[in-house]
Amino acid sequence: MSAILSVSGLTKSFSGVRAVQNASFDVEDGSITGLIGPNGSGKSTTIDCISGFQRLDAGRVELGGQDITGLNAASVARAGLIRTFQNVRVYDSYNLLDNLLVADASFRDTNWMDALLRTPSFRRTRTKSQDRARELIDLVGLTRLIDAPATVLSYGQKKLLAFAAAMMARPRLIVLDEPVAGVNPTRVNEVAEILRKANATGISFLIVEHNVEFINSLCSKVVVFEQGTKLTEGAPEQVRNDPRVLEAYLGMAPAAVAEAS
Amino acid sequence: MEISATYLLQLLLNGLMLGLIYALIAVGLALIFGVLEVINFAHGEFLMLGGYAMALSLPLFGLSYWPALAVAVVVTSLIGVVLYECFLRHIGQKEFERSILTTLGISMILLYGMQYLFTATPMMVDTAYGFDGVEIGSIRISVTRLIAGGLSIAAFSGLYCLLKFTQFGRAMRAIAQNREAAMMVGIKPRHVARNAVALASALCGLAGAALAPIQLLHPAMGQAIIFKAFALVVIGGLGNMTGAVVVAIALGMMESWIGGFFGIVWQEGAIFTVMIVAVLLRPDGIFQRGSMRVG
Amino acid sequence: MSEPRWTPYAVLAAIILLFALPSLTASNYYIAIAISGLIFLSAAAALNLVYGYAGLLSFAQLGFWGVGGYCAAIAVMDLHWSFWAGVLFAGVVNVILGTVIGVVITRTTRHAFVVVTLTFALLASLIARDWIDVTRGPLGIPGLPPPQFMGFIFNTSARFYYIALVFALLMLAFLYALMTSRIGLVLKAIKQNDPLVESEGISPGPYKLAAFVIAATITGMAGAIFAFHLKVIDPSFLDFYYMQTFLIIVIIGGAGSFWAVVLAGAAMVILPEALRFSNELRMVIYGVVLVAVMMFMPAGISGWLETRRIRTLRKALR
Numbered sequence: 001m002s003a004i005l006s007v008s009g010l011t012k013s014f015s016g017v018r019a020v021q022n023a024s025f026d027v028e029d030g031s032i033t034g035l036i037g038p039n040g041s042g043k044s045t046t047i048d049c050i051s052g053f054q055r056l057d058a059g060r061v062e063l064g065g066q067d068i069t070g071l072n073a074a075s076v077a078r079a080g081l082i083r084t085f086q087n088v089r090v091y092d093s094y095n096l097l098d099n100l101l102v103a104d105a106s107f108r109d110t111n112w113m114d115a116l117l118r119t120p121s122f123r124r125t126r127t128k129s130q131d132r133a134r135e136l137i138d139l140v141g142l143t144r145l146i147d148a149p150a151t152v153l154s155y156g157q158k159k160l161l162a163f164a165a166a167m168m169a170r171p172r173l174i175v176l177d178e179p180v181a182g183v184n185p186t187r188v189n190e191v192a193e194i195l196r197k198a199n200a201t202g203i204s205f206l207i208v209e210h211n212v213e214f215i216n217s218l219c220s221k222v223v224v225f226e227q228g229t230k231l232t233e234g235a236p237e238q239v240r241n242d243p244r245v246l247e248a249y250l251g252m253a254p255a256a257v258a259e260a261s
Numbered sequence: 262m263e264i265s266a267t268y269l270l271q272l273l274l275n276g277l278m279l280g281l282i283y284a285l286i287a288v289g290l291a292l293i294f295g296v297l298e299v300i301n302f303a304h305g306e307f308l309m310l311g312g313y314a315m316a317l318s319l320p321l322f323g324l325s326y327w328p329a330l331a332v333a334v335v336v337t338s339l340i341g342v343v344l345y346e347c348f349l350r351h352i353g354q355k356e357f358e359r360s361i362l363t364t365l366g367i368s369m370i371l372l373y374g375m376q377y378l379f380t381a382t383p384m385m386v387d388t389a390y391g392f393d394g395v396e397i398g399s400i401r402i403s404v405t406r407l408i409a410g411g412l413s414i415a416a417f418s419g420l421y422c423l424l425k426f427t428q429f430g431r432a433m434r435a436i437a438q439n440r441e442a443a444m445m446v447g448i449k450p451r452h453v454a455r456n457a458v459a460l461a462s463a464l465c466g467l468a469g470a471a472l473a474p475i476q477l478l479h480p481a482m483g484q485a486i487i488f489k490a491f492a493l494v495v496i497g498g499l500g501n502m503t504g505a506v507v508v509a510i511a512l513g514m515m516e517s518w519i520g521g522f523f524g525i526v527w528q529e530g531a532i533f534t535v536m537i538v539a540v541l542l543r544p545d546g547i548f549q550r551g552s553m554r555v556g
Numbered sequence: 557m558s559e560p561r562w563t564p565y566a567v568l569a570a571i572i573l574l575f576a577l578p579s580l581t582a583s584n585y586y587i588a589i590a591i592s593g594l595i596f597l598s599a600a601a602a603l604n605l606v607y608g609y610a611g612l613l614s615f616a617q618l619g620f621w622g623v624g625g626y627c628a629a630i631a632v633m634d635l636h637w638s639f640w641a642g643v644l645f646a647g648v649v650n651v652i653l654g655t656v657i658g659v660v661i662t663r664t665t666r667h668a669f670v671v672v673t674l675t676f677a678l679l680a681s682l683i684a685r686d687w688i689d690v691t692r693g694p695l696g697i698p699g700l701p702p703p704q705f706m707g708f709i710f711n712t713s714a715r716f717y718y719i720a721l722v723f724a725l726l727m728l729a730f731l732y733a734l735m736t737s738r739i740g741l742v743l744k745a746i747k748q749n750d751p752l753v754e755s756e757g758i759s760p761g762p763y764k765l766a767a768f769v770i771a772a773t774i775t776g777m778a779g780a781i782f783a784f785h786l787k788v789i790d791p792s793f794l795d796f797y798y799m800q801t802f803l804i805i806v807i808i809g810g811a812g813s814f815w816a817v818v819l820a821g822a823a824m825v826i827l828p829e830a831l832r833f834s835n836e837l838r839m840v841i842y843g844v845v846l847v848a849v850m851m852f853m854p855a856g857i858s859g860w861l862e863t864r865r866i867r868t869l870r871k872a873l874r
Contacts, residue, residue, distance in 0.1 A: 051755065052754075053751070053754075053755075072754070072759070073751075073754035073755060074754045074757050074758055074759040075757075075759075077754070077755055077756055077757030077758075078757040082755065082756070082757075083755050084755075085751070085752070085755070089749050089751060089752040089755075090749070090752070091744075091745050091748045091749055091752070092748060092749075093744075093748060093862070094741075094744075094745070094748075098741060101738075101741065102741055102742060102745045102753070102756065102758075103756045105757055107738060108738060108742060108758065110738065112737075112739060115737040115738050115739060116730075116733045116734060116737055116739075117733075118733075118737075145873075148869060148873075149862075149866055149869075151866060152866060152869050152870050152873060165756065169756055169757060300667070300670070348847065348851065351851060356854070357666055357667070358607075358613045358666075359850055359854050361613060361670060362613075362803070362807060362846060362850050363846075363847055363850040363851065365800070365803070365846065366842075366843045366844070366845075366846030366847035366850060367843065367847055368843070369800060369839055369840070369842060369843030369846065370840055370843035370844060370847070372839075373836045373837075373839035373840045373843065374836075374840050376836045377834070377836035377837055377840065484796065488674055488675065488678050491670075491671050491674060491675075492671055492675050495667060495668060495671045529682045529686070530679065530682050530683060530686060530687075533675050533678060533679040533682065534679065536675055537672055537675050537676065537679070540664070540668050540671055540672050540675070541660050541661070541664065541668075541672065
């Protein structure tokens, strides 16, 4: 299997403080990969650097073999890597349909003359785009609210909408920043199910999340960060039992953990 | 053209005077921005109000300069308090455009209100000093100009001490640097902000009052200067008071020198061009932004 | 926000009424107000594109307005071009000027944007006053001739009115098509959430630039026509008063809402004239209204209505 995302030697510091140092990892094509680590371990900086929201100091990022190092955020997105935000972002005054239309490059990039004159070819594109938007809104279970402005959605619903918008952009890889943080625990399984369905259509995922159960149930591989660098990686069950991971999370030696339990 | 040393000195003094007046206005704008993150469009009208307060109270004191000046400063600082309590207090930190439009509306009310009451005709202001002058070598400077220059320097020294050595000054700098931390140690942002706006208005009123006997007084006098002051504050680094003062004096000098050698046509055009280029090259200002370093 | 179903009929009725206006009143005074109103409305709608849609609080509109007026006046008086060529010339100059300024300032911070656009407007008024060789300085250029077309002379208010009307309708139709198109959709998205827009693969720069240049062009041509309505142009053409009027119209209606701004424009032009205030008092009232709107409904009337709609919707969903 080939890697859809390949990060090597990623380094980033903020006014002298190293946030990420020499981190390397891959996301296999078609996989769901988890990225976990304690707070302040550099996960957010890493995905900001990958998605072009931060300029990295050193290292290389490849998306499906194409070098995307140092591209700006919009170019990274057009190359096929879409990210979501930890503090969920949606267009509050737009209804759900418009939220998704903006995200659709095939609709956005129609000839501007056609768009102004509403020519038949423009209308066809728009109808196609709207149909696809409806499907995705249905996938995340928000059809009931399709005409409502996004501001009336709950926090968890906004996260689902943001996910649908990410899908709308027809990406090859979606990077989700804490998709279930702040989401009602009873709905977490629904989110996992939606992600699995999306994954089945061929989209790869990189998920940053603190909810270990959620990660374990979804991911084929987990990358663990600590203090700005990769600590280890492997299958969920393998990582879970790694003494170094326990130490990083709990701040004590595994022997002490064993004694305590 | 024969350039005499006297002429150069004259230009230098004129420029310094102009720069000091700009600085009084700009430093207040920078102060308000530092504490509230608001660009006060009505600031120029405070200048005008200071001038009119001076002009209207002068006859009450038999043209005596100092009591009228005191009235002007007190009146403008009180209007500053009203501005803060009624309007600025209700505007959030991130609502930059809203703050601009609100203060723009206030500026319209004050400007056109004064025009309605006093007409747009310029007003001459006479003080007990009249047109008395002081001869220094071959240059003659009017007393009122001299006082205006002295007042600005005194005001800056006072401001420096206030910010550096008093509790109020420390609180203000703390808020400008880190709002949350300042609140945690018990600083009340509302009090500090109100005092800052009152102080900034008073400085502007002082400038207006000092200008009144030197220039003609008219309701739109604030507008001409305020836009320059905005640019000064941005070039100086938003919220950076030292930067604002330095840039203001430099601009006053430049204006005077360009005007002295190339004629009035180029004077303001050149200044504005310099300002546009400076802002474009360094959108965050020449000096470091935001830190309210007074020293 | 969707518009009511009867909108097309209302628009049709308004257009018919506007075309019939000169035959309804013989008063040149009212016709003159209508001409100013139509031209201000075009300029305000252009400002709505920049501020309401692209989120750029631009004071440069005043500069473009003045540059447009002077370009047309100079083209007609000194170059002996026709009025139509003069208006076109004003548009072309503003496309270039808007692009040059826009390329640089759409990349700066919002603080710097406000200050630079303001400074540009002031610079334009200084040039009008001081560059006497070209602009004839404070005296201005008097005696602008009435436009002619194939021997027909637009020499009465009622005749000139139709020029203003056709211009305003064309510009409003164009802006409507633009704002309700995918371009308007993306522009407002940029205003709402810049990082999200970028994460979806949109570079905001070109959109903002396009909005800025289009608005500059429309404002410039509006200024050109207005100068010929006044029949004279002097530095007072760049008085901050015009900028304040455009802003008031946009803010009251609600930045970002096409129809609300059009209605507010009509109201703000007609009301003070109907009540016959002095110029100063009118501006004081504008100021009071601006402050009141900013304090109590910062998103304008349309925003206020929208907030109420959302509140009821929230209740219904609960």
